[in-house]
Amino acid sequence: MNVNVRYFASLREALGPGETVDAPAGATLSLLRDLLIARSASHAAALARGRALRCALDQALCDESALVRDGAEVAFFPPVTGG
């Protein structure tokens, strides 16, 4: 499945605004994060499991157990600080 991943804030500074991932059928956002962590040392540092990150699927907040679809837009970002 082709998945478009977007990054924001400090993640965007570390990894750029986004990239595409070829994910297996039945992949969750958690698996996606693991696939991304494996891409480079920068990915491993920015997306490390020790870091609290939030995620969105098709522009709605979700948790990492959410299932990805082909063509989905996924985003990873730090805790939000608006308002």
Add this chain to the structure above:
Amino acid sequence: MATPRVRVQTEDFDLGAEVAALRAGDPGVGAVAAFVGTVRDRNDGLGVSSMELEHYPGMTEKAIEAMIDAAMQRFDIRAARVIHRVGLLQPQDQIVLVAVTSAHRGQAFQACEFLMDYLKTQAPFWKKEHTPEGARWVDARSTDDAAARRWGIESGNA
């Protein structure tokens, strides 16, 4: 065409004009509650000379629209509007407006606070502040999660 309930913009807003527009043509309104958030010149022990606000275009508006839907369902209010600025801001600049109309003040006050507490923990914005020690991303606060939890919002943000 109806005015949007949510605006994300770089431009400043006029509180009086927005409140006037929100309650225009609605003589059932007896109460307007509004909150304005502004940029402070200090945060977490350091001076702040300017602040950049980033957001997730598309998701931000959708998320806040859903929050307004929730507020309209939960409280006896007549209308609500949220404006949130993005881009480069200076100390004393306005950042966010939440305005709510209702027949009576109790529900307006509560809905306004609900919307701010919800926005603080769930709306996809990120602040980067410029300090004498360099630029740093603002950390989320657990007190904001605690505030959201009072409304039953399990935010899991900070």
